[in-house]
Every structure is written in C-alpha cells, then in structure tokens.
Amino acid sequence: MNITRLDKARDLNFKRQVEEESGQNLSACYQCGKCTAGCPSAGVYDRQVSQIMRAVQMGLKEEALKNRSLWLCLSCSTCSARCPNNIDVAAVMETLRMMARREGWVQDRPMETFWKAFLDTVKYTGRSYEMGVMAGFMARTLRGWGNVEIAPTALLKNKLPFIPSVIEGREEVARIFQRYAEKQKRS
Amino acid sequence: MKIGVFVCHCGSNIEATVDTAAVAKIAENYPDVVFAEDSMYTCSEPGQENIVQAIKKHGLDGVVVASCSPRMHEPTFRRTVERAGLNRYMFEMANIREHVSWIGRDREANTNKAAELVRLAVEKLRRNAPLYAKQFDVTKRVLVIGGGVAGIQAALDAADSGIGVVMVERESTIGGKMAKLDKTFPTVDCSSCVLAPKMVDVAQNPNITLYAHSEVESISGFVGNFTVKIRKRATYVDWSKCTGCGICTEKCPEKNVPDTFNEGISKCRAINIPFPQAIPKKATINPDYCRKLKDGKCGVCSKVCTVGAIKYDMVDEIVEEKVGAIIAATGFDLVDWKTITEFGGGTYPDVITSLQYERMMSASGPTAGHIHRPSDHKEPKNIVFIQCVGSRDCSMGRPYCSGFCCMYTAKQAIMTKDHLPDTDAYVFYMDVRAPGKMYDEFTRRAQEEYGVQYIRGRVSAIQPYTREDGSVGYIVRGADTLLGEQVEVDADMVVLAVGVEGSKGAGNLAEKLRISYDHYGFYMESHVKLRPVETNTAGVYLAGVCQGPKDIPASVAQGSAAAAKVMALFSKPKLENDPQVSVVDIKRCVACGKCIKVCPYQAIEEVEFRGQKKAHVIETVCQGCGVCTATCPQGAIQVSHFTDNQLLAEVNALCQF
Numbered sequence: 001m002n003i004t005r006l007d008k009a010r011d012l013n014f015k016r017q018v019e020e021e022s023g024q025n026l027s028a029c030y031q032c033g034k035c036t037a038g039c040p041s042a043g044v045y046d047r048q049v050s051q052i053m054r055a056v057q058m059g060l061k062e063e064a065l066k067n068r069s070l071w072l073c074l075s076c077s078t079c080s081a082r083c084p085n086n087i088d089v090a091a092v093m094e095t096l097r098m099m100a101r102r103e104g105w106v107q108d109r110p111m112e113t114f115w116k117a118f119l120d121t122v123k124y125t126g127r128s129y130e131m132g133v134m135a136g137f138m139a140r141t142l143r144g145w146g147n148v149e150i151a152p153t154a155l156l157k158n159k160l161p162f163i164p165s166v167i168e169g170r171e172e173v174a175r176i177f178q179r180y181a182e183k184q185k186r187s
Numbered sequence: 188m189k190i191g192v193f194v195c196h197c198g199s200n201i202e203a204t205v206d207t208a209a210v211a212k213i214a215e216n217y218p219d220v221v222f223a224e225d226s227m228y229t230c231s232e233p234g235q236e237n238i239v240q241a242i243k244k245h246g247l248d249g250v251v252v253a254s255c256s257p258r259m260h261e262p263t264f265r266r267t268v269e270r271a272g273l274n275r276y277m278f279e280m281a282n283i284r285e286h287v288s289w290i291g292r293d294r295e296a297n298t299n300k301a302a303e304l305v306r307l308a309v310e311k312l313r314r315n316a317p318l319y320a321k322q323f324d325v326t327k328r329v330l331v332i333g334g335g336v337a338g339i340q341a342a343l344d345a346a347d348s349g350i351g352v353v354m355v356e357r358e359s360t361i362g363g364k365m366a367k368l369d370k371t372f373p374t375v376d377c378s379s380c381v382l383a384p385k386m387v388d389v390a391q392n393p394n395i396t397l398y399a400h401s402e403v404e405s406i407s408g409f410v411g412n413f414t415v416k417i418r419k420r421a422t423y424v425d426w427s428k429c430t431g432c433g434i435c436t437e438k439c440p441e442k443n444v445p446d447t448f449n450e451g452i453s454k455c456r457a458i459n460i461p462f463p464q465a466i467p468k469k470a471t472i473n474p475d476y477c478r479k480l481k482d483g484k485c486g487v488c489s490k491v492c493t494v495g496a497i498k499y500d501m502v503d504e505i506v507e508e509k510v511g512a513i514i515a516a517t518g519f520d521l522v523d524w525k526t527i528t529e530f531g532g533g534t535y536p537d538v539i540t541s542l543q544y545e546r547m548m549s550a551s552g553p554t555a556g557h558i559h560r561p562s563d564h565k566e567p568k569n570i571v572f573i574q575c576v577g578s579r580d581c582s583m584g585r586p587y588c589s590g591f592c593c594m595y596t597a598k599q600a601i602m603t604k605d606h607l608p609d610t611d612a613y614v615f616y617m618d619v620r621a622p623g624k625m626y627d628e629f630t631r632r633a634q635e636e637y638g639v640q641y642i643r644g645r646v647s648a649i650q651p652y653t654r655e656d657g658s659v660g661y662i663v664r665g666a667d668t669l670l671g672e673q674v675e676v677d678a679d680m681v682v683l684a685v686g687v688e689g690s691k692g693a694g695n696l697a698e699k700l701r702i703s704y705d706h707y708g709f710y711m712e713s714h715v716k717l718r719p720v721e722t723n724t725a726g727v728y729l730a731g732v733c734q735g736p737k738d739i740p741a742s743v744a745q746g747s748a749a750a751a752k753v754m755a756l757f758s759k760p761k762l763e764n765d766p767q768v769s770v771v772d773i774k775r776c777v778a779c780g781k782c783i784k785v786c787p788y789q790a791i792e793e794v795e796f797r798g799q800k801k802a803h804v805i806e807t808v809c810q811g812c813g814v815c816t817a818t819c820p821q822g823a824i825q826v827s828h829f830t831d832n833q834l835l836a837e838v839n840a841l842c843q844f
Contacts, residue, residue: 030617033643034644037646047671050668082647086581
C-alpha cells in the first residue's frame, strides 16, 4: 500500500499557487461532496472532483494534476453552481488543467488535442466549427472514424455544416489568440 | 489631588509587547501622579490588595489601572477602590490590552501608545467627582415573550417563586415548535405528553396572565419599570365564552384553509382550534378565509355556537402592562428552503420538511400518525433524509450549524423504521454532530439497531420521473465521499432537515426591546461565555433558540436560567441607578424643551424653578445615553462622568503637539 508521508509530500506553495491563479479559497472546501454529486462526468472520472479539491487542499501536486478527470471535465460548472461555500470549482479545474500542461503532465493526450482542434476553429472563424474540429482532431491523432456513427443524425439536423459560418468580429477574436501567444512568448 | 497608576502585565498578554515598567516610569511624571508601578496580575487578589495598600499608604484620591477592557474588570476595580474608602467613580481604566498589546507587535510604539492612554486616563480622573447612586422601586412582574418550551419554563419558574408573569404568544396557542413534534430525542418519548402538563400549568397558575394571539406593540421604560403595550389581535371569538367544544370547526363550510399548525400539509376550516391539547383551547377565525368576514354571507359558526361566543365585529385591542423585567423567548423559524431549486423549491409534493414529517408522524396530526406520500397517499418504500439544508451553507448566507438536525434526523429515521419496518431509510449527512448526553449512542443505534443507511455527502439534485407503474419517483443524486463515488437512490419521499433562523419579526421586536441581533435574526447575548442569558439592555433576558440554535434540554435550561436572573433582580427591595446620568445646569437652561423631545426614555421633565421653567432629569429613569447633551444648544445639560470638560481634557491629553 502506498502511504503518503504528509510532512514530506505536502506542498503548500502548490495550494497557494492554485488559489492565486484561480482566485478561489481552497480552505473553504469542507469536503461535502456536492460537486461530485452533481458532476455529469463523475462516472468516467478516475479521481472525483471533490477528491481533486482535497488533493489541492493537502498540497499533493501530483495527485491533483496527474489524472484523466481534468481532461474529461465538461466545464459545465454544475459544481460551481452547487458549491455551498461559493467556490468556483470549475475555475479551479481550469487552473489545474493549465498547470498540468505547463508541467507536461497531461494524462489524456487525445483530449488535449481535441481542445487544440476546437480552439483552432475558434481562432479562424470566431466560433466553433464542428466539421473543422473533427477534421483537425482526426488529422492530429490519426484516429479514423471514432464517432462517425453520430454523423448522419448530426448532418440531418444541420449540426455538421460543410462550410464554416464566420462571425462578425472574427479578427477581434483572432487578436485575443495573438495577444495570448505574445504574452506566452514574453514570459 | 493624589493619583496612583497601576500598569498590569496580564501575564504575557500585555508585557510581551509593552514595556509596562517603562509606562509606569513615564506615568510618574504626569500631573498629580504620586505613585506608579507595574504588577503581574492587577485583577488578582494580591494585585487588588496592593491597590488598597497604596491608597492607604500614599493617601491617594484616585486610581488609574492600565490593563484590559473596562467591560470585564471596571466593576472589579471600582469595588477595590471602594474597599479602600474612595468613591467608586474616582477610578479610571486605560485599555492597553485590546487597544494596544493585542493589536501591535512593535514594542517601542506600543509602550508609547500605552503611556499616552495612561495620560488620557489621568487627565480624565483629575476632573472626576464622586457620584452617588439613587434608589428606586421595582415592579416585581416579568413579561415573557413567546410561549414555546423555553418561555413556558421561564414563566413557570418565575411564577413558582411568587413573581407575577405576563406571557405574550403570537399564535392562538402556546407550546411553540415542541407542540408540533411527535417524539423527542434521545429517549423517543412523546413530545406532547411531556409538554402538555407544563402548558396546563401555565393556564392554571394564578401568577401567570396569558395573552395568546397577541403581540408586543411597544415597550417603554427601563429595568425595574417597563411599560408594555400588547396588541390582542382580534380572534372574532369571545374567549371568555368559548368552551372549546369544537362544533364550529366541524360545521364551518370553508374547508380550504392551509393549516399552519400542521405546516401546510393539510387543510383546516376558517374557524379553527390548532390541536386537541391547545392552551388556551379556544377557537379563532382566520379573517383571510372566513366567508362571513370576507363577503358577509355565511354565519354558520355563529348559528351553531351554543354559548354565543362568535363576534364578527371584534377588533384588535391594546392592553397595557407594567413589568420590571422582560424575557425574550421568541424561538425560531425554518430557513426559506423554497429557494433551493435543485430540491424542487417546494414544487415536488413528496419533498417535505422535517417539521412536516413530524406532523405526519404525530398521532394527532392530519394523517393520524400514518406515514404516506402526499402525492398518492401510498406508503413509501424508500425515504431519503437530507441534512444541512440551509445550514452550513455560505451560498445561502447561512454559514452556521443549526445544531439539532443531526439528532432529530436520527430520531425520524428510527421512527420511520418503527412505523414501517420494511421501508429503507437513507441519511445524507456531512458530519454527525451529536455532543450531548446519550446523543452519539442514539445516532449509532439508528445505524446499528435500526439499519438506517448513513451516506457521507451532500445531495446535488432531486429529479422526479414517472415510473413504469405510473407513479412518481424521485432520483436523489448525491455523493458518497467515503467511497469516492456518485450514488443515487430512487426515493418515494424526501425529508429535508431544514436549518433554523431567528423567528420572523425577531429583528422588529429586538428594536422594541433595544437589544442587538445578528444577520440571522438571533438575539445577541451580553457575553458569549459568561453572560449567555443577559442582553446589553438591563432587565432584558434571553431564553431558547431566539439566542441561537439549541435543542429542548438546552432551551429549558436557559428558560430556568433567565427566570433565576429575574428572581435575583427582584430579590432586592429597591434597585440602584447608575449615577452616570444627565444633570441640568439651571443657570444655563433656557427651557427650550429640545432635550425633553429627544430623550428616548422620557427621563426629562419641565419644572418650575423660582417662577421660571427649567428642564429636570429624573435620575432613576435617565440611562445616561447623552442624546440630550448633544442636542442642548446652551451646553446646559451634561452627563455626569462624561462631561464636555472631561472629554476635552482627554482629547487635549492625546493631542499634545
């Protein structure tokens, strides 16, 4: 059995950093589990959201960052809406994802790739473009026909257009990406 | 004048960040100071003896102690100087603990600030004069506001000691929330069986005057001499004639009135007696529903009443009572759980509050003690109890623990298994809080003996759905944080352990009583630990949940404690006033009457003095608030011990440069 030596493993700097970047007070969490209770992805998580919150509280960096749950999170914010202590749990999850990427600890590469593909379409069209996401994702992962069975239904409902719709202010959205890239380069 | 200064170490509380010896050394050079020293614990017996000896040895006229807040030890040191033969008002206190040592770490700055505060106290003391208390009569009657178990206990204890009691109850019967309960924890004995005899005692005790269906309209006066106006709300039934036979409540044709005593799970008539053991057992008409009062057409109750007690033209009546003390025992109400949309917000018929469930289990309740779902009246097979609904919940603005929900939930789960052995009970909890005699054992019994399934985690949502057989089911989705998994229960019924807050209208009453209350409607005690029954208004005491969440034994204990405080107050033949009251300088007074208008205690009257009109302060009524001083355009009215000259001397002492 794996025994955690708390006096050695506890990294309170990590907790402080998460609090700073997410703007949330992690000590306010009293582990009631309401976030886990309402989470639509709980069934596929390898570590429940309340357990991730606990890991951050304890300053256990690896436990908090090295899991697939971060990448399966839908960012639906049900956890934030239900938290009795007003913690924006979804913001903490988002912070943890960014930290995991910085550390190179992403546990679900295809998911990260999917996110990249999604953001690329936003960058070019100013909004999401499903066909573009699919194409980008397939090209990057070389995964062929993963969810192809839903394509006919989606096509019939006009949810999978072949031509992207471009929004007004596409340039402005693109500039957000540009500014972010410049900021990354500077730091 | 000869002044002695004593600078206290308070162990390390002050000494750690203030050089008390240096403060004493500096104080020696202040005007009129003939003696100054530091001491370890000035409030201890040797510390006080030291002051007494110094007064005698150096012939001191006044004493300054630099130590803690005067809230705690000013009375102590006043008694000390009195023992040495000085007037108790020839004493000043400099607070160098709360105002200095506890709030700063810089020893040099702290030492300087402490010395400055001592200078301020010395300058004030130099202008102090001996003051003497006046005695006044006490009305030896007590007003008890609220007829729940805490108020009942306070009233009975006070009445037993011969004190006259006036009890005011908002509802048409006393008994409060306890009267609604089926059983009580941890003994599972019948609630009304233990409460009803006490309620009957209230009705029969010759020392108790009960005003039910009444509210406190206004309160004036002060400790020993309060005048209370009580609004007797119209019941439209002459209670002196009503026998409580109940024929009117059977014949009334208006059957669609929400029954508040049964927490709205059933309907009652427009004329109603809440429950069989009601005290007083008298009928009351609800004017919002009565057909006669609304449209003038009906009058059935008046026809069937054999004693002619129905009075449709009854109006509210104001009565006046004189009392010497007041006990507030206004209890609680449930937090507004209907704002919780994920639990249905009151729209799912089978999601009910624990108090509604209690009425359902009660033999005298609307279902005669049978547990069934409100929607289809079937026996539930799975019941889910959810704890901490509106408790320990910052998102609802209720961060506190309601204290007794863990226990009554365990009781209700046990009662469920008693009534319906084949029904499964699930309890979603965060922590089981059971600190009390036989309490933890009780919650263990629920799990070990009765097989109640406890799940540690909150519930996220309740989702109604239609089952295959057409009935409604409720998917309760929660988390088992010990398992680290999401869990679901297909429930037939959900009972919410809704948290408590101060009774509706508690804030309004607090303003009439001139006491403080917190965000949640609970009244503030004078000291959290050492004065839990007193308020900061002399003569006003607290009992029961109005002060903070507590269970029945604690409420009863506090009721008795409040009565004991009243007995102690009334044990003296006369009360002494605080001589820190306003005094009129009649040479300056121009009788403009402004002070009379602003005085909140009606303590100032107009008198004739050598043919001229002047203001005069009734010393035993004045509470020394100082509003008159601030208002007087002539500076003719001054509060003794806080005169303009004394306050300006303090300011000058601080603003030297």
